[in-house]
Amino acid sequence: MKNIANIPDNGKQRVVIAGGGFAGLKLARALKKSRFQVVLLDKNNYHQFQPLFYQVATAGLEPSAISFPLRKVFQEQPDIHFRVATLDRVDTEKQVIRTDIGSLHYDYLVLALGATTNYFGNDNIRQNAVPMKSLTEAIDLRNTILSNFELALNETDAETRKSLLNIVIVGGGPTGVELAGALAEMKKYILPKDYPELDFNQMKISLLEASDKVLNGYSEASSRKAKAYLEKLDVEVRLKAMVKDYDGSQVMLEGADPLETHTLIWAAGVKANSVPGMPEEAAGRGGRLVVNEFTQVKGFDNIFAIGDMALMTADKKYPNGHPQVAQVAMQQAALLGKNLNSEKKKGFRYTDKGSLATVGRNLAVADLPGLRFQGFFAWVLWLFVHLMAILGVKNRLIVFINWAWSYFTYDQSLRLLINPKRKSSAKLVEEEV
Amino acid sequence: MKNIANIPDNGKQRVVIAGGGFAGLKLARALKKSRFQVVLLDKNNYHQFQPLFYQVATAGLEPSAISFPLRKVFQEQPDIHFRVATLDRVDTEKQVIRTDIGSLHYDYLVLALGATTNYFGNDNIRQNAVPMKSLTEAIDLRNTILSNFELALNETDAETRKSLLNIVIVGGGPTGVELAGALAEMKKYILPKDYPELDFNQMKISLLEASDKVLNGYSEASSRKAKAYLEKLDVEVRLKAMVKDYDGSQVMLEGADPLETHTLIWAAGVKANSVPGMPEEAAGRGGRLVVNEFTQVKGFDNIFAIGDMALMTADKKYPNGHPQVAQVAMQQAALLGKNLNSEKKKGFRYTDKGSLATVGRNLAVADLPGLRFQGFFAWVLWLFVHLMAILGVKNRLIVFINWAWSYFTYDQSLRLLINPKRKSSAKLVEEEV
Numbered sequence: 001m002k003n004i005a006n007i008p009d010n011g012k013q014r015v016v017i018a019g020g021g022f023a024g025l026k027l028a029r030a031l032k033k034s035r036f037q038v039v040l041l042d043k044n045n046y047h048q049f050q051p052l053f054y055q056v057a058t059a060g061l062e063p064s065a066i067s068f069p070l071r072k073v074f075q076e077q078p079d080i081h082f083r084v085a086t087l088d089r090v091d092t093e094k095q096v097i098r099t100d101i102g103s104l105h106y107d108y109l110v111l112a113l114g115a116t117t118n119y120f121g122n123d124n125i126r127q128n129a130v131p132m133k134s135l136t137e138a139i140d141l142r143n144t145i146l147s148n149f150e151l152a153l154n155e156t157d158a159e160t161r162k163s164l165l166n167i168v169i170v171g172g173g174p175t176g177v178e179l180a181g182a183l184a185e186m187k188k189y190i191l192p193k194d195y196p197e198l199d200f201n202q203m204k205i206s207l208l209e210a211s212d213k214v215l216n217g218y219s220e221a222s223s224r225k226a227k228a229y230l231e232k233l234d235v236e237v238r239l240k241a242m243v244k245d246y247d248g249s250q251v252m253l254e255g256a257d258p259l260e261t262h263t264l265i266w267a268a269g270v271k272a273n274s275v276p277g278m279p280e281e282a283a284g285r286g287g288r289l290v291v292n293e294f295t296q297v298k299g300f301d302n303i304f305a306i307g308d309m310a311l312m313t314a315d316k317k318y319p320n321g322h323p324q325v326a327q328v329a330m331q332q333a334a335l336l337g338k339n340l341n342s343e344k345k346k347g348f349r350y351t352d353k354g355s356l357a358t359v360g361r362n363l364a365v366a367d368l369p370g371l372r373f374q375g376f377f378a379w380v381l382w383l384f385v386h387l388m389a390i391l392g393v394k395n396r397l398i399v400f401i402n403w404a405w406s407y408f409t410y411d412q413s414l415r416l417l418i419n420p421k422r423k424s425s426a427k428l429v430e431e432e433v
Numbered sequence: 434m435k436n437i438a439n440i441p442d443n444g445k446q447r448v449v450i451a452g453g454g455f456a457g458l459k460l461a462r463a464l465k466k467s468r469f470q471v472v473l474l475d476k477n478n479y480h481q482f483q484p485l486f487y488q489v490a491t492a493g494l495e496p497s498a499i500s501f502p503l504r505k506v507f508q509e510q511p512d513i514h515f516r517v518a519t520l521d522r523v524d525t526e527k528q529v530i531r532t533d534i535g536s537l538h539y540d541y542l543v544l545a546l547g548a549t550t551n552y553f554g555n556d557n558i559r560q561n562a563v564p565m566k567s568l569t570e571a572i573d574l575r576n577t578i579l580s581n582f583e584l585a586l587n588e589t590d591a592e593t594r595k596s597l598l599n600i601v602i603v604g605g606g607p608t609g610v611e612l613a614g615a616l617a618e619m620k621k622y623i624l625p626k627d628y629p630e631l632d633f634n635q636m637k638i639s640l641l642e643a644s645d646k647v648l649n650g651y652s653e654a655s656s657r658k659a660k661a662y663l664e665k666l667d668v669e670v671r672l673k674a675m676v677k678d679y680d681g682s683q684v685m686l687e688g689a690d691p692l693e694t695h696t697l698i699w700a701a702g703v704k705a706n707s708v709p710g711m712p713e714e715a716a717g718r719g720g721r722l723v724v725n726e727f728t729q730v731k732g733f734d735n736i737f738a739i740g741d742m743a744l745m746t747a748d749k750k751y752p753n754g755h756p757q758v759a760q761v762a763m764q765q766a767a768l769l770g771k772n773l774n775s776e777k778k779k780g781f782r783y784t785d786k787g788s789l790a791t792v793g794r795n796l797a798v799a800d801l802p803g804l805r806f807q808g809f810f811a812w813v814l815w816l817f818v819h820l821m822a823i824l825g826v827k828n829r830l831i832v833f834i835n836w837a838w839s840y841f842t843y844d845q846s847l848r849l850l851i852n853p854k855r856k857s858s859a860k861l862v863e864e865e866v
Contacts, residue, residue, distance in 0.1 A: 004587060004632055005586070005587045005588060005589045006586060006587070006589075025773050045579065045583065054527065062495050062497045064495045069627070071627040071628065072626075072627065075626045075627065075629075081630065083583075083586065083587070084583045102587065103585045139563045146478065150516075151479065151515065153438070153439060154437060154438045154439070154516070154534045155438060156438045156439075156533065193505075193508045194502070194504040194505065194508065195504065196508075197439055197514065394834070394835075398831060398834065399829060401827070401834075402827075405827050417667060
């Protein structure tokens with residue numbers, strides 16, 4: 001297999017970073033003035049801001065507002081080489097990775113490929129449900145929902161029409177909760193105006209959670225409050241609800257009647273993206289790679305895993321591994337950057353800055369260290385934190401305008417069904433299918 | 434075939450408008466307080482602002498900024514029924530249209546389906562070139578260009594790399610000229626920063642025009658100036674250049690050496706979208722439907738054609754038909770709206786408000802009635818006119834910010850390869866493929 005072209009052997013040691021998410025991007029920037037040659041690989045040419053996917057899915061924001069071209073990030077950075085590529089295999093013996101655009105030797109390999117949707121082996125659900133772990137999936141979800149409304153308009157059978165309107169979300173974590181809330185507000189403020197010919201009292205939004213509370217891992221108060229907010233917005237919240245199967249129109253539940261819906265959103269679990277070539281014994285729970293406190297993958301000195309991929313049990317406060325959130329990913333990346341640059345290595349300790357989740361306008365929950373509050377101020381804090389976290393001043397501006405706009409007009413105007421058809425000539429584009 | 438569902442027979446006469454472009458949208462709004470029931474059909478759920486497609490293609494604007502959800506337009510309008518549908522056939526005998534979502538009886542039928550790319554029967558070109566007559570095609574073009582740069586990065590053969598960078602545009606009308614200018618500025622200000630590993634002195638942008646000048650139909654001064662502007666931006670402008678064939682990498686020319694490029698943009702001609710079921714004798718040049726001064730299609734009192742579809746020779750000043758531009762479409766729609774609402778009908782006379790075209794920052798040409806100028810002021814006028822023509826205050830705001838941003842930073846930040854994969858469950862979405 002030929003090498004990835006145009007990456008010089010310039011005597012420097014080469015750090016290959018697989019994945020341009022929060023972890024990979026942070027690390028690549030941390031190595032800016034390092035002694036290394038840095039090669040960053042991602043299957044997209046942009047960095048995506050996961051926390052706001054649900055707003056893209058609910059037509060609140062455009063994809064471009066929460067994604068940022070990776071090349072732009074590194075315009076000023078010398079000897080970094082970014083490539084749009086998918087990692088196919090790691091040859092730990094030869095210290096070579098194989099990708100769809102060629103192979104490449106590494107001195108240090110950093111695996112930061114994140115996590116993907118976990119269907120727990122249920123193929124029916126995988127085929128019929130809509131996931132939400134990438135920007136393109138978020139766009140697909142938007143298109144699915146809007147398409148189903150158009151189909152409902154042309155449906156004569158009342159039952160079928162209802163199930164085209166109904167939306168069932170599985171998974172009561174932040175994604176599920178924020179999505180349910182946003183859809184509920186869409187149903188309340190926008191859809192009746194857009195589709196006067198449809199009766200949205202018939203539409204039911206259900207949130208199913210297997211455990212006994214939503215926002216598991218948040219404080220009791222926040223979980224309770226979030227549930228109350230959702231119900232206030234007329235979302236049916238079902239706790240201890242187990243989904244057994246889904247055929248595209250009927251959700252089968254354990255010990256309950258099936259739910260009728262053409263839109264099942266699956267936010268019930270994630271698993272680490274797998275890396276062919278990594279040894280069995282390195283894999284831990286949820287497919288995560290077992291790492292020591294220096295984020296070195298079990299059995300290797302020169303292969304690291306950071307972010308959602310990594311499973312570290314050395315951090316006293318997190319004996320079962322860290323939560324798979326952006327904060328952990330960025331802190332691990334920052335530390336690894338330091339460790340690679342210096343002689344004496346430091347172990348990782350996660351400092352939890354707290355958790356936020358928003359259900360709807362003026363409705364959010366905040367668990368900060370030693371401080372918990374809900375409602376308007378939590379919501380304002382949520383807006384501020386997320387706005388500041390977005391990459392790029394212009395993106396920030398555009399997001400702010402969109403938010404302010406929908407806040408005051410009770411209306412988003414991005415309800416577009418846009419589907420670029422793939423050009424067979426454009427190889428890369430096809431690969432993303 | 435079953436009827437389109439949920440459109441009541443309420444005794445009112447039914448006007449069916451096929452197409453939600455400048456003509457169809459304008460007419461639907463003009464019939465707001467009319468005695469008719471209005472049914473509007475479009476294959477998309479949004480209205481698209483064609484004049485700025487080229488900025489979407491060159492990553493200057495997001496699709497959402499120049500498209501507007503049709504349902505939002507009619508929120509306040511009673512007894513209008515919008516459907517996402519494609520017109521398959523007209524049965525003029527029965528006064529029934531057949532679409533992909535069912536059939537429907539009409540009392541009046543207005544055909545406003547616009548024009549599409551004309552490849553003049555060359556299948557190779559149709560298969561290998563990139564058109565730009567729809568928003569999705571504009572996105573495809575953007576993806577094709579960006580993908581080719583990524584491929585060039587991984588290309589070892591110098592010749593192939595060059596042809597991956599080269600861009601050839603066929604057609605020296607406003608679309609071709611504005612596109613060539615935008616690409617030239619991208620090459621000048623952005624690409625070298627984004628792809629420091631590529632040598633953009635190797636990249637050649639060529640504009641091929643069959644006639645002896647660009648912007649045919651504009652004033653001599655404007656044509657000459659536009660050509661000068663393009664050459665100033667280092668675009669190779671070839672007049673009297675005839676493209677014979679294109680295989681995806683080589684453009685065959687009449688009496689000249691072939692050009693090497695992986696990106697051939699075809700803006701060389703349009704033809705009216707065809708409407709199966711309409712009689713032979715109604716079709717005129719370029720597949721346009723022959724209409725009288727009341728935009729009635731030849732041989733019918735109750736079938737009308739407006740916009741790019743219509744070929745009217747009754748207008749003294751335009752014996753060969755009107756130019757296929759938004760101004761004509763909107764003026765015809767406005768008149769037809771009046772005529773349908775009143776007893777005594779008026780014939781159509783086109784008032785030309787002038788033509789504008791922009792090549793790059795501070796570089797534009799303006800032909801106004803009795804007033805012609807080029808350069809900075811033409812450019813400012815172009816910005817203003819287009820900004821005001823965009824539907825929706827927020828879109829206007831977003832477009833303005835994007836323009837101001839790139840003007841002052843010499844940078845757009847929308848260089849994203851985003852490709853939603855189609856959900857097989859979402860019927861409508863598939864149809865748009």
